[in-house]
Amino acid sequence: DTEVTQTPKHLVMGMTNKKSLKCEQHMGHRAMYWYKQKAKKPPELMFVYSYEKLSINESVPSRFSPECPNSSLLNLHLHALQPEDSALYLCASSSSRGTYEQYFGPGTRLTVT
């Protein structure tokens, strides 16, 4: 099974709202990622968690706050977003050794109004 799940599929939020994106994997992967993807662009790395600890933050604005409650779950808390934050948000996971194959979830399409 190479499934990464994400909820919700779609999210519309105002600039004053607080919302959360959720991601889950059951492949035993110890590395999990958040990416942002705009139309016709490759995925852009935001955060990396390795063994439940934040290992990379690609200078993401503080209105995005990641959380890794356990080895299977990853959240992205959103607050005071801007319209330019509208994008497809992708979660991914990979093994931390061996093949390093990385699998993406289906994504959350976020629209900020």
Add this chain to the structure above:
Amino acid sequence: QKEVEQNSGPLSVPEGAIASLNCTYSDRGSQSFFWYRQYSGKSPELIMSIYSNGDKEDGRFTAQLNKASQYVSLLIRDSQPSDSATYLCAARSGNTPLVFGKGTRLSVIA
């Protein structure tokens, strides 16, 4: 600066032909290479991984790696309209984050 370069396309091929997608990478320390297929509005799907020089075949797909030339390619035989998508090449060194190319848009014409 680690970079992965791809021709953005679009690459148009007739149905039944071989589609050839190419990618170069700048980091000689890269050890793992991946091809993802992404349909419009969907997430990237891993279709091939390759780690050593030579060819790796999986069904209609063949990945080729030449580390001396820092070159990776993906061949799709008997291309179908359903293969029309953007193909992302990615490379990584050990457990570092993937470095993605900008993707090549493939259009298979029926």
